[in-house]
Amino acid sequence: MNRIKHLPMRFILALLLIIVLMLFQHNSMAEAANSAVKKTDLVLVEDYSKDFVIEMKYASCDNFVGKTLYPSPTCVLTKGTLDKLIKANNIVKKQGYTIKIWDAYRPLSVQKIMWEATPNKNYVANPYRSGSKHNRGAAVDVTLVDKNGKELNMPTEFDNFTEKASPNYKGMTAEQRKNLDILSKAMKASGFRALSHEWWHFEDTDYNNYKIQDVPLSKFDKTEYGLSSKVISELKFIKESNTSQLIVVTSKISNSSNVVINTYEKNKNGWVNIHKNITGWIGLKGFTTNKKEGDSKTPVGAFNIGTCFGKDTNFDTGLDYYRYDSKDVWVDDPNSKLYNTHQREPSNGRWKSAVNFSKNTDGIYDLFFTIGYNQQNIKNKGSAIFFRIIKPNMVIKYTNGAVAAERKDVTSIAKWLDKNKSPKILMGPLSEIINY
Numbered sequence: 001m002n003r004i005k006h007l008p009m010r011f012i013l014a015l016l017l018i019i020v021l022m023l024f025q026h027n028s029m030a031e032a033a034n035s036a037v038k039k040t041d042l043v044l045v046e047d048y049s050k051d052f053v054i055e056m057k058y059a060s061c062d063n064f065v066g067k068t069l070y071p072s073p074t075c076v077l078t079k080g081t082l083d084k085l086i087k088a089n090n091i092v093k094k095q096g097y098t099i100k101i102w103d104a105y106r107p108l109s110v111q112k113i114m115w116e117a118t119p120n121k122n123y124v125a126n127p128y129r130s131g132s133k134h135n136r137g138a139a140v141d142v143t144l145v146d147k148n149g150k151e152l153n154m155p156t157e158f159d160n161f162t163e164k165a166s167p168n169y170k171g172m173t174a175e176q177r178k179n180l181d182i183l184s185k186a187m188k189a190s191g192f193r194a195l196s197h198e199w200w201h202f203e204d205t206d207y208n209n210y211k212i213q214d215v216p217l218s219k220f221d222k223t224e225y226g227l228s229s230k231v232i233s234e235l236k237f238i239k240e241s242n243t244s245q246l247i248v249v250t251s252k253i254s255n256s257s258n259v260v261i262n263t264y265e266k267n268k269n270g271w272v273n274i275h276k277n278i279t280g281w282i283g284l285k286g287f288t289t290n291k292k293e294g295d296s297k298t299p300v301g302a303f304n305i306g307t308c309f310g311k312d313t314n315f316d317t318g319l320d321y322y323r324y325d326s327k328d329v330w331v332d333d334p335n336s337k338l339y340n341t342h343q344r345e346p347s348n349g350r351w352k353s354a355v356n357f358s359k360n361t362d363g364i365y366d367l368f369f370t371i372g373y374n375q376q377n378i379k380n381k382g383s384a385i386f387f388r389i390i391k392p393n394m395v396i397k398y399t400n401g402a403v404a405a406e407r408k409d410v411t412s413i414a415k416w417l418d419k420n421k422s423p424k425i426l427m428g429p430l431s432e433i434i435n436y
């Protein structure tokens with residue numbers, strides 16, 4: 001009887017002991033996590049919360065500069081500011097909304113580029129004085145989206161440099177005022193303050209604890225731009241061809257001019273990555289599946305690689321090599337029967353406009369190879385899509401539609417290419433290229 005009576009007591013004591021041990025372990029784990037990351041550390045937002053909608057405007061051409069300023073849509077904040085933003089997001093989530101982030105930490109070097117490009121200095125902080133709170137990873141540009149991901153009706157679009165962008169603007173509609181109030185209240189309750197010129201901009205009231213930084217965003221980008229051997233071997237166009245050399249030009253979003261280039265070669269064990277994560281540039285407005293002449297975009301797709309052109313007498317490449325002279329051109333006149341072909345001057349009325357390789361003094365055509373886009377020469381579908389050298393000394397780099405890389409990288413890839421291996425190039429955003 002006694003034994004039976006005491007069993008539950010022993011059981012309760014054991015249970016209590018287990019609970020105490022678990023609590024102890026939980027506390028020490030939390031302490032370890034806290035001590036590893038300080039409030040002042042810059043961190044990748046998606047490592048701590050997947051609950052935001054992230055659309056980094058400066059990683060695309062969809063911003064007031066009209067050019068891509070960030071290498072990739074990498075959203076970074078100081079840990080302290082991020083904690084506050086998560087708090088604000090939890091407040092708006094209870095009302096059925098989600099915070100969409102347009103900008104967060106911005107390296108000081110990007111601030112300098114922005115400063116040069118801004119027509120109205122009221123809207124961009126001077127990087128040579130106190131800089132922007134964005135440079136400290138302590139400011140965010142945000143709006144709200146509903147349950148379908150649709151942006152709420154706010155006073156203006158992002159980076160509107162007029163009086164309408166002021167949170168105090170008297171002319172906003174009742175709906176805009178109500179929506180902005182939901183955002184502002186949540187942000188202020190979480191430790192942010194607003195600015196008088198920009199309704200979307202909020203800065204951490206503790207910004208003074210954080211210093212101005214110039215750590216490049218690429219340091220935080222964990223995107224895997226390289227494709228596995230398995231993914232490449234399962235691509236439809238690879239299965240249907242005898243290609244054993246492949247160049248992949250890709251980015252995370254379609255409207256960015258910044259891309260990452262990888263090359264691969266097939267051996268008996270599969271596809272091997274030869275040139276890894278080379279920095280490259282494409283059209284000012286990014287990729288398109290509907291290329292038009294003069295749209296500053298780069299066509300998406302899988303294409304053959306053609307002839308290598310150069311100004312030097314000889315160049316060591318496995319491609320056919322053509323040394324051009326002052327008469328060699330590429331026709332870009334959509335009304336010409338010779339549109340998107342290599343020809344020699346004089347035109348004698350055969351075309352009205354053409355790219356003359358030797359007349360370009362920037363050296364971008366010193367060495368290039370052709371990409372087999374629009375080989376049917378369809379009127380207005382785009383011309384002169386080459387893999388060439390990026391124009392030197394561009395502050396923000398891009399092309400009119402070609403793929404470009406640094407001279408050393410173009411040289412190295414052109415030397416590696418071998419026409420006997422039927423080389424191809426696959427170009428497009430990461431989400432789209434796997435469909436080819």
Ligand SMILES: [Zn+2]
Binds near residue numbers: 140141200201202
């Ligand atoms: Zn801002």
